[in-house]
Amino acid sequence: MQIFRVHPEHEISARYLDNRRLSKQVLELYQIIRVCLAEMKLIEGNTRYLHHPIVKHVYNEGQPYIMDTFKMLEAMDKEHLRRGGKRSQNFREDLKVLENQIVQYETKFSPSPLPPIYVYGDDKLYGDEVYEAYKRLLELKWEKDTIAPRCNIIQYKRKR
Numbered sequence: 001m002q003i004f005r006v007h008p009e010h011e012i013s014a015r016y017l018d019n020r021r022l023s024k025q026v027l028e029l030y031q032i033i034r035v036c037l038a039e040m041k042l043i044e045g046n047t048r049y050l051h052h053p054i055v056k057h058v059y060n061e062g063q064p065y066i067m068d069t070f071k072m073l074e075a076m077d078k079e080h081l082r083r084g085g086k087r088s089q090n091f092r093e094d095l096k097v098l099e100n101q102i103v104q105y106e107t108k109f110s111p112s113p114l115p116p117i118y119v120y121g122d123d124k125l126y127g128d129e130v131y132e133a134y135k136r137l138l139e140l141k142w143e144k145d146t147i148a149p150r151c152n153i154i155q156y157k158r159k160r
Helices: 010-017 017-039 053-062 066-082 089-104 129-144 152-159
Strands: 117-120 122-124
Touching: 010 066, 017 053, 017 066, 017 089, 053 117, 066 089, 117 129, 122 129
Parallel strands: none
Antiparallel strands: 117 122
């Protein structure tokens, strides 16, 4: 489970991701938010991923960064759809339900932006160095991918 943030602005991070990871990122952010809401007893749901470092970070000891995490989810989903990605009707409805729950319980969440965190293997980073670490990680993953990563950043780099 990852939150691929290559920039403080969610829209820029969304544009950087390849199509496959972008689609997966929406689902993972959805799951992370739901785990946090379930742990707060605001919804019924599974909390078994609460021990994961990324989920713990978002949960923030009971003061979760849900508002900003949901903004990131929206930016990722918007970019996914802009590129022609599809969403099932059921998942679109699930996202709407999630949005309504977040609005309903907004006062229970931290209004602060989600601080950047990078967790990969034994590496754990915080602060602005996270953005470059995720760029390096993505580029390593793209080198190993058997399908060309279709995203704005790679197309731009290939034109140089």
